[in-house]
Amino acid sequence: MENPIWGNSIFRKKKKEGNIYALLKQVPIFSDLKPKELTEVEKIVHRRKYKKSEAVIHMGDPGLGMYIIVKGSVEIIEEDKKAGQKTLAKLTEGAFFGDLALLDESPRSASAVAIEDSDIIGFFRPDFLDLLKRKPTLGIKVLFALARVVGERLRQTNELLSKIQEEKDKARHG
Amino acid sequence: MDNYAYQLYSQLLKTFWRIFLIILSIAFVMFVFPFVKDVLIIFIIAWLLSILLSPLVDFFESKGLGRSWAILIVMILILTLLVLSFSQIIPGIIRTVESLTSKLQSNIITDFSVKIENFFEKNFNNAELARNVTAKLNDIGVKLLGSLGAFFKSVGSFLASIIIIPFITFFLIKDSRRFKRAMISKVPNRYFELSLNILHKIENQVGNYIQGQAMDALIVGILSTVGLFIINLVFDGPIPYFFFIGMLAGVANLIPYLGPIVGAVPALTLAILNNPPNLGIVLLWIVIVFVIVQVIDNAIVSPLVVSKSVNMHPVIVVTVVIIGGNIAGAMGMLFAVPFTGIIKVTSSQIIWGLKNYRLRPSPITEESYSLEGKS
Numbered sequence: 001m002e003n004p005i006w007g008n009s010i011f012r013k014k015k016k017e018g019n020i021y022a023l024l025k026q027v028p029i030f031s032d033l034k035p036k037e038l039t040e041v042e043k044i045v046h047r048r049k050y051k052k053s054e055a056v057i058h059m060g061d062p063g064l065g066m067y068i069i070v071k072g073s074v075e076i077i078e079e080d081k082k083a084g085q086k087t088l089a090k091l092t093e094g095a096f097f098g099d100l101a102l103l104d105e106s107p108r109s110a111s112a113v114a115i116e117d118s119d120i121i122g123f124f125r126p127d128f129l130d131l132l133k134r135k136p137t138l139g140i141k142v143l144f145a146l147a148r149v150v151g152e153r154l155r156q157t158n159e160l161l162s163k164i165q166e167e168k169d170k171a172r173h174g
Numbered sequence: 175m176d177n178y179a180y181q182l183y184s185q186l187l188k189t190f191w192r193i194f195l196i197i198l199s200i201a202f203v204m205f206v207f208p209f210v211k212d213v214l215i216i217f218i219i220a221w222l223l224s225i226l227l228s229p230l231v232d233f234f235e236s237k238g239l240g241r242s243w244a245i246l247i248v249m250i251l252i253l254t255l256l257v258l259s260f261s262q263i264i265p266g267i268i269r270t271v272e273s274l275t276s277k278l279q280s281n282i283i284t285d286f287s288v289k290i291e292n293f294f295e296k297n298f299n300n301a302e303l304a305r306n307v308t309a310k311l312n313d314i315g316v317k318l319l320g321s322l323g324a325f326f327k328s329v330g331s332f333l334a335s336i337i338i339i340p341f342i343t344f345f346l347i348k349d350s351r352r353f354k355r356a357m358i359s360k361v362p363n364r365y366f367e368l369s370l371n372i373l374h375k376i377e378n379q380v381g382n383y384i385q386g387q388a389m390d391a392l393i394v395g396i397l398s399t400v401g402l403f404i405i406n407l408v409f410d411g412p413i414p415y416f417f418f419i420g421m422l423a424g425v426a427n428l429i430p431y432l433g434p435i436v437g438a439v440p441a442l443t444l445a446i447l448n449n450p451p452n453l454g455i456v457l458l459w460i461v462i463v464f465v466i467v468q469v470i471d472n473a474i475v476s477p478l479v480v481s482k483s484v485n486m487h488p489v490i491v492v493t494v495v496i497i498g499g500n501i502a503g504a505m506g507m508l509f510a511v512p513f514t515g516i517i518k519v520t521s522s523q524i525i526w527g528l529k530n531y532r533l534r535p536s537p538i539t540e541e542s543y544s545l546e547g548k549s
Contacts, residue, residue, distance in 0.1 A: 046355065046370075054363055058532045064367045122366075126374035130351075134235045 395424020
């Protein structure tokens with residue numbers, strides 16, 4: 001089963017070819033936005049280029065915002081001093097990660113490393129808060145969509161947990 | 175070993191060049207500073223204005239206006255307010271200064287010069303010496319007139335500034351995000367989140383601090399004006415231009431500890447010069463008004479509107495005010511504490527960022543990631 005925290009293929013629509021504008025439209029938290037509103041978002045995102053093996057985010061660092069992969073691919077890795085590194089997910093074009101950091105500054109729960117030269121868009125909490133202040137209608141739309149994504153993940157996690165519990169019970173009772 | 179020696183040598187060379195570049199940059203800044211001082215002051219004022227006006231611009235933008243239109247409306251509103259208040263205040267200031275000058279001249283300078291002349295004529299019976307003294311006094315007069323010319327020259331540059339400052343302020347508000355994005359885009363990936371986060375925190379806290387200080391000054395100004403107005407009502411107008419004096423007290427309040435005293439002095443001076451019948455009681459009430467305003471400010475206004483993150487020890491406050499006064503006179507004294515507040519916020523945020531972000535390559539990232547692979 002796909003990891004409910006990092007895997008977000010359920011939110012991803014079929015990718016269309018096009019510019020950032022089209023790519024943003026594929027991201028669930030921006031999918032309800034009108035073209036004019038997407039232009040506003042486009043103005044505040046940061047576009048960055050990462051070389052192969054370069055870290056995008058470090059586990060434990062304060063969370064600042066989410067990233068959307070325009071080109072290339074990223075691996076989500078959990079670091080543990082004893083158990084070593086564990087790959088949680090491999091994300092490709094159109095996928096996004098770190099979206100929970102839009103809500104608070106909690107430490108990143110995993111690292112993200114580019115596994116090839118990648119082109120990535122960053123959407124950060126300071127800019128999001130500023131957007132909420134300046135364009136409340138647009139900000140609330142994004143916030144609501146974000147809540148939907150988080151809710152969906154929680155539902156998936158619950159399903160996963162109950163499945164594990166069922167399997168455990170089955171194993172216990174023979 | 176050779177390899178180690180080479181690495182050490184290259185490290186030392188790097189450190190040397192870094193230190194050399196830092197020294198060179200400081201020397202360059204010190205050399206260039208006198209030439210760019212005026213432009214820098216204009217930019218600082220425009221920057222402060224942009225911080226003060228941004229919340230209002232954001233408010234109009236949230237109501238559906240475009241950013242440029244929102245800025246224009248706010249600037250026109252502020253300009254109208256300034257013109258209206260200055261049309262009331264400036265004639266008041268001129269009249270106050272004139273009456274102060276004439277009173278001081280008649281009371282002190284004239285008496286003093288007559289006394290000097292009499293003294294010389296009486297004791298030395300020397301008309302030439304008396305003439306020399308008068309000539310010296312004339313000389314001082316000419317110098318004073320010269321400084322008056324310099325003053326008008328500065329008024330000219332002031333007029334130029336009041337055109338340039340709104341122009342720069344407009345673009346600072348309109349394009350601040352674009353400037354920030356352009357700046358942050360040059361930061362290497364490793365420091366990107368750290369820089370963005372620190373920049374945002376500094377921007378936020380400095381903005382809150384400056385807006386809080388301005389709000390505090392405005393409230394203290396209004397409270398002082400109301401207090402002086404009541405004294406004027408009760409004692410038949412012993413304090414002329416109370417509005418100007420009250421607002422001045424608000425601005426002076428930007429200097430903690432010393433500000434309230436600086437704010438009360440003009441009101442007391444004007445009352446003494448005006449010499450009302452019950453001067454003692456009037457002076458007592460002026461002091462009471464300023465004490466009440468300070469109590470309200472310290473107990474209610476300041477804790478609510480001024481950011482707590484820039485609390486400073488009184489010794490530091492007095493020291494920076496003295497340093498500010500030495501560097502840039504009254505303006506230096508006024509801006510010394512806010513400027514120190516900005517430095518304090520900035521440094522504490524940089525330290526926070528350096529403590530919380532992992533800046534060295536992690537075991538799995540960068541070099542090691544590609545070499546060791548993953549488990």
